[in-house]
Amino acid sequence: MSDSDTIFSEMLQAVERWHAEVRQLTKANMQVAMSQAEGYVERLEQEILELQRKDVELRQILDTEDNIHFLQNFPTLCVPPEPMVPKVLINPQFSFGEVTKTATDMKEHLDDICKKELSKISKLG
Known part of the structure; x- marks a missing residue:
C-alpha cells in the first residue's frame, strides 16, 4: 500500500510542478507583451505630440503673408515621420x-x- 501512495504522491507533485511552470511561463510572456505595448503607446504619444507641434507651425505659416518664409519652412514641416511599425514577438508554435x-x-x-x-x-x- 505504501508504494502506491508514494507513486500517487510523486504523480501529484509532477503535475503541480508542471502546472506551476506553465503558469510562470504564461506570466513571463504576458509581462513581455505588456512591456512591448507600453513602449508602443509611449512612441505613439510622442508621435502625436510631434504632429500637434507641426500642426501649430503649419497653421502659423499658412497665416503668413511672407511667401519666402512659407517656402523656406514648408518642406521641413511636411516631411512625413518614420512609420512606426510595431513588432510583436509571438511564438507562432505556442x-x-x-x-x-x-x-x-x-x-x-x-x-x-x-x-x-x-x-x-x-x-x-
Whole structure:
C-alpha cells in the first residue's frame, strides 16, 4: 500500500510542478507583451505630440503673408515621420489550446488507467 501512495504522491507533485511552470511561463510572456505595448503607446504619444507641434507651425505659416518664409519652412514641416511599425514577438508554435488539449488528454488517460486498475483490484478482492 505504501508504494502506491508514494507513486500517487510523486504523480501529484509532477503535475503541480508542471502546472506551476506553465503558469510562470504564461506570466513571463504576458509581462513581455505588456512591456512591448507600453513602449508602443509611449512612441505613439510622442508621435502625436510631434504632429500637434507641426500642426501649430503649419497653421502659423499658412497665416503668413511672407511667401519666402512659407517656402523656406514648408518642406521641413511636411516631411512625413518614420512609420512606426510595431513588432510583436509571438511564438507562432505556442498555443494555449495545445496545452489545454494535452492536459485534457493526460487526465483522460489517467482516468482510464485508474478505472482499469480499480476494476482489477475489485475483482481480486
